[in-house]
Amino acid sequence: MGITQHRRLGKWVVGFAMLAALPAMAAEKVSLRLKWLAQAQFAGYYVAKAKGFYEQAGLDMTINPGGPNLSVDTLVGSGNDTFGVAGGTEVVLIAREKGLPLVCIGVGVQRTPYAYVTYSDSGIKTVKDFKGKKVATWFTGTQYTLYSMLAHEGVKQSEVTIVPQSGSMAPFVENQFDVAAATYYNELNTLKAQGLGDKLTLIKPDDFGVVVQQDTVVVNEKFRNEKPAAVQAFINASVKGWKYALQNRKEAIDIIMAAAPSLNRAHQEAMLDEFAKLLLAGQGSAEGLLAIDMPAIGKLHESLVEYKAIKAPADLAKAFDPSFLAKAPPADRKL
Incomplete structure (x- = not known):
């Protein structure tokens, strides 16, 4: 190997060593x-x-x-x-x-991942039946779904007693209000686990033009x-x-x-x-x-x-x- 080749090899070795010494790109x-x-x-x-x-x-x-x-x-x-x-x-x-x-x-x-639930023997079958009833909903944006459903059916908000709902379904189970919101993947499963699945009527927002x-x-x-x-x-x-x-x-x-x-x-x-x-x-x-x-x-x-x-x-x-989903x-x- 000639002197020139030795010099080139030496430069490559030094170069690789310098690259190896560089820190990895921080996440x-x-x-x-x-x-x-x-x-x-x-x-x-x-x-x-x-x-x-x-x-x-x-x-x-x-x-x-x-x-x-x-x-x-x-x-x-x-x-x-x-x-x-x-x-x-x-x-x-x-x-x-x-x-x-x-x-x-x-x-x-x-x-829509939730429905409004009521007991089948309550006589409440549709949104129009919310008149004069106590209806619970989450005030995290879900209330606007309820407002839209009422408007779709010509029911004034003033004709319904709308109350805030907590994360527990206990008040509904204890009949503290007539209608409550329940997600399909959580609260509804909880009610079913308590043996109430066949005693409920589900009133779905999607059926009233609200998705x-x-x-x-x-x-x-x-x-x-x-x-x-x-x-x-x-x-x-x-x-x-x-x-x-x-x-x-x-x-x-x-x-x-x-x-x-x-x-x-x-x-x-x-x-x-x-x-x-x-x-x-x-x-x-x-x-x-x-x-x-x-x-x-x-x-x-x-x-x-x-x-x-x-x-x-x-x-x-x-x-x-x-745009980011489009590139995924x-x-x-x-x-």
């Missing part, structure tokens, strides 16, 4: 704020973290549980959390009207604008996590139980099965997981404006951004 530190405590409703995100999907995408992810006194839209809008799983699409529009820079980049639940998508995936607008690659990485890993969770449900529940050991496993299994139906309904089946159904959002927007839940029409193009691997979005 982007991000957080995801859930709208409730750890449970099967959020299985896809916990699976994405446990299986290393976020890490592989270059994200150092922290999942922060929610609770009754925490506001996802406020925490993400203020920048305290990077991403969030918030309430329905109406929450995004109301938050933006308040000046919170939220952008929805995905939607989990593709059809509400829930579990909106939101990000701060500033972060979206400044770090689109991190947002794309989050969406890619999240849909991958949800697909894995739905195809490996026992393992997904194992992961949820590890995050919250006090949960009832049978209840979580039933929750995931029901939640899967909501994820894969409508556009969730046609377009894939976390689809943003803009026509449905448009109809809800019109309803919110009509019933003065928001003061003026919103710019939907600023509030909802489906199609194979990961569809089962």
